[in-house]
Amino acid sequence: MSQLDPYGNQTPNRAPDSWVPDPWLDQPDREPAGEWPTRNGRADEPYTGSGDLPYSEAEAQTAAYPQVQPRAEADAEPATDPVRPRRPGPGKRRATGRAGRNLPAAIGVGVTLGAVVIASLFVWRPAFLAVIVVALGVAIWEMSRAVRAVGAHPPAVPLAAGGLVTIGMAWYAGEDALMLGFLVTLLATLVWRLADGLSGFGRDAAAATLIAVYVPFLGGFAALLAEPDDGARRVIVTLAAVVLSDTGGYVAGVFFGKRPMAPTISPKKSWEGLAGSLVATAVGSAILLYLLLDVEPWWGAVFGLALSIASVLGDLAESMLKRDLGIKDMSNLLPGHGGLMDRLDSILFALPTAYLLLAVFT
Known part of the structure; x- marks a missing residue:
C-alpha cells in the first residue's frame, strides 16, 4: 500500500508504523521566549536543528561581509562641510585701487x-x-x-x-x-x-x-x-595742475561716478570725475599761480581748467592708442603704474598748453 509523504509523493509498500518524522514539519516545541538566554540585552535563540545559527552568531557573520548601500545612498555624494577660503595673513594682502593698481x-x-x-x-x-x-x-x-x-x-x-x-x-x-x-x-x-x-x-x-x-x-x-628765470616755478605749477586733475578726478569718480564719459575708450572715467578734475585744478591753480607767479586768481583758474582738459584728453588719447594696440600698459617698468608713458600721457598734452598760457599771462 502506498502512502502520501509530506511532499505529496507516493511511497509504496510503507507501513504506517515505519513513519519517520520530517525535521522541517515535526520540530519539537521551543522553549518559551522568556527562558531563552540573552547576550547584551538581546534574546539569543537556541539551536533548533534546522540549520539556522543563533542570532548573535548570525549577526557577527553578517557584519563580516561588505555592506551594500541602497542605490539612492550609494549614488549620493558624501556630505562634506564647505571649505571656506582662508584670508591672507598679515603682509599678504595688497591694497589696490579701482584700476587694480x-x-x-x-x-x-x-x-x-x-x-x-x-x-x-x-x-x-x-x-x-x-x-x-x-x-x-x-x-x-x-x-x-x-x-x-x-x-x-x-x-x-x-x-x-x-x-x-x-x-x-x-x-x-x-x-x-x-x-x-x-x-x-x-x-x-x-x-x-x-x-x-x-x-x-x-x-x-x-x-x-x-x-x-x-x-x-x-x-x-x-x-x-x-x-626762463622763473622756469622752475612754471614747471612746478604745470605738474601740480596735472596732479590735481588726476587726484580730483579719481576722488570724484570713486564717490560720485555714475555716468561713463567714454565707455569704449576708458570705462572707469565718468562725467562726475571730470567735474571733480575741473574743480580741483581750477581752485588749486588759482592759488598756486597767485603765490608762485603773481598771476591773478581768475587767470589761474582759467589756467587750471585748460590744463585739466588737456590732461584728460592726453589720458584718453593714450587709452585709445593702447586699445588699438591690444595692450594694457606700455611696459611694466614702474611698479603700480605700468610704463613711464602711462605717467607721461597727461603731462605731454599739458606741457604745450601750459607754455602757451603762461606766455600770455606773464
Whole structure:
C-alpha cells in the first residue's frame, strides 16, 4: 500500500508504523521566549536543528561581509562641510585701487619721481635737462616696442637720437630750435626706414611720425617751460595742475561716478570725475599761480581748467592708442603704474598748453 509523504509523493509498500518524522514539519516545541538566554540585552535563540545559527552568531557573520548601500545612498555624494577660503595673513594682502593698481607701490613711485624733478629744478637746473632726456628716451623706447603689436617697426635709433638732440636744442635755443629738431628727426627717420625697402613702409612711417610728435616734440615744451628765470616755478605749477586733475578726478569718480564719459575708450572715467578734475585744478591753480607767479586768481583758474582738459584728453588719447594696440600698459617698468608713458600721457598734452598760457599771462 502506498502512502502520501509530506511532499505529496507516493511511497509504496510503507507501513504506517515505519513513519519517520520530517525535521522541517515535526520540530519539537521551543522553549518559551522568556527562558531563552540573552547576550547584551538581546534574546539569543537556541539551536533548533534546522540549520539556522543563533542570532548573535548570525549577526557577527553578517557584519563580516561588505555592506551594500541602497542605490539612492550609494549614488549620493558624501556630505562634506564647505571649505571656506582662508584670508591672507598679515603682509599678504595688497591694497589696490579701482584700476587694480598696487596703491602703495604707485604712491611710492610717484613721490620718488616728484622728488627727483623738484631736486633737479631747484638744486642744479641742468640736472632737469638730464631728467627730461632720460624720461623721453625711455618713452620713445616704450612706444617703439608697443607698436610692434600691430606689426609696425619704426627705426628706433634715429627716433631716439634725433628726439634727444631736439630736446637739447629746445633747451639752449628755444622754440625755433624745437621745431627744426623735430622736422630733422622725422625726415632722418623716414629716410632710414626707406633704406630697408618699400615693404611695410607706410605702416612704419605712420608709427614713426606718431612717436616723433607724441614724445620728443610735445616733451620738448618741458625744456621751453624751464628756460626762463622763473622756469622752475612754471614747471612746478604745470605738474601740480596735472596732479590735481588726476587726484580730483579719481576722488570724484570713486564717490560720485555714475555716468561713463567714454565707455569704449576708458570705462572707469565718468562725467562726475571730470567735474571733480575741473574743480580741483581750477581752485588749486588759482592759488598756486597767485603765490608762485603773481598771476591773478581768475587767470589761474582759467589756467587750471585748460590744463585739466588737456590732461584728460592726453589720458584718453593714450587709452585709445593702447586699445588699438591690444595692450594694457606700455611696459611694466614702474611698479603700480605700468610704463613711464602711462605717467607721461597727461603731462605731454599739458606741457604745450601750459607754455602757451603762461606766455600770455606773464
